[in-house]
Amino acid sequence: MGIAVQSLSKSFGGHQVLRDISFSISKGETTVLLGSSGAGKSTLLRMLNLLESPDQGSLHIADMAFSFPQKKSPSSNASTKACQLRRKVGMVFQQYHLWPHMTVLENLMEAPVQQGMSKAEARDKAMGLLERMGLPDKVNAWPSSLSGGQQQRVAIARALMLSPEVLLFDEPTAALDPAITNQVVEIINELQASGITMVVVTHEVDFARKIASRVVYLENGEIVEQGTAERFTAPQTGAFKRYLQH
Amino acid sequence: MGLTTLFAEATVMTLGLALSSLVLGLLMALAFSLAELSRCKPLALATSTVVAILRGLPEILVVFFIYFGSTHALFLLTDEFIEISPFVAGTIALSLIYSAYASQTLRGAFMAVPKGQTEAAVALGISRFHCFFRIILPQTWRHALPGLGNQWLVLLKDTALVALIGVHDLLLQARMTAASTYEPFTWYGIAALIYLAITLVSQNILERMKSRSNRHLTSSHSVTEGPVEKTVSPGEATA
């Protein structure tokens, strides 16, 4: 089982951002979340690792179950559970958010070492991942000395350090030169081949087509259309059809 | 005892006073800045009020208030006449004054660390506590260092105020020697030179600390391109 979301809703101060969202994704699939600006894509993605907490609904992800509103049981318990979830569900932010005062290697080692991995093991794993991301010579570089695309690959490697079952991407190509987009496509396809379940928010239909095995299309906080990647060629709703034609 | 020894001891006293006030003041400034940023509104308001009062009073009044006021307060509380030493009173007063300014620098520096830094840590399952000390505080330090450094130089000179409550510091020593030898120019001049020397050494150390805290920004990429890096340095305004 990958991810199952039932009737999730979320409001920010009276403004309903997500309405009755339900979908399920099986293990190993790459799902693209599409929709125009303000549709609620980022908010939905952030809910999948509880950076936002839903008002209502339930969430099954990486063999853990959450239902909302959470019962007022000992709150530390809820946050420990959220912490466990986040170790299995990684996130790559649009702005990467690397820690600028740490080298690339330190960025990668921070979380696993805090969570009990030995330094030697973390270092080996980091080296392996940097190799895989094509950045073996950047081990000791400062993040500020890297290009946008390199920073993003470091951010992906940092998320992979915890061997997540699910990886979430918010607009992985938005801050990049179009020429680098293909690199991102390659990395995502490689990760998919290794069996990681991914959810990718994007604006770019071309990019979406290249990586998606499933698509979810949002408009004003509601799912308008969802299905397999075939929906790109055969959309079922007028709204999604229009969106694809822009 | 030779005058050299006396002046050396007075210098040690001034430095001890300044350094202990710095340590205590930094701890208090950290507490004040976190309290002011806390979501608990009454706590934030109470702290802002204390800081505003401390910044609004002449520094010598704070010194007098702590020295004479605390003895009086202890008398009212315990019915006994407990005298706190001028050194302790001076350290408390100076660290309060330092923390009132430093807390504002720190608060600005905390706010200058982008939210995404914490989020990235939370998203990796790093605990809040660990995140604060490993991710947030080191970046805050870089933003705050210039301001805190300025305030340290001010603190160093404010130590002269506690000569007035009888701490045997550099200024008091100079005044006593000047009075007994009738050579005020010489002895005040020597005190001035010692203060200047300490300031120069401090500035040198501060410069080195600053370049160390900026060592990750050496490339030209950093300022223009890095989405992770803000180059605001709000610390300097408050000295």
Ligand SMILES: Nc1ncnc2c1ncn2[C@@H]1O[C@H](COP(=O)(O)OP(=O)(O)OP(=O)(O)O)[C@@H](O)[C@H]1O
């Ligand atoms: N923390 C917040 N507080 C208040 N409103 C918020 C918050 N986060 C998001 N919103 C609102 O929720 C709505 C959806 O935002 P979201 O960022 O999820 O959209 P999006 O689909 O990712 O858009 P974009 O493509 O521009 O990134 C917007 O109207 C936004 O203003």
Ligand SMILES: [Mg+2]
């Ligand atoms: Mg978004």
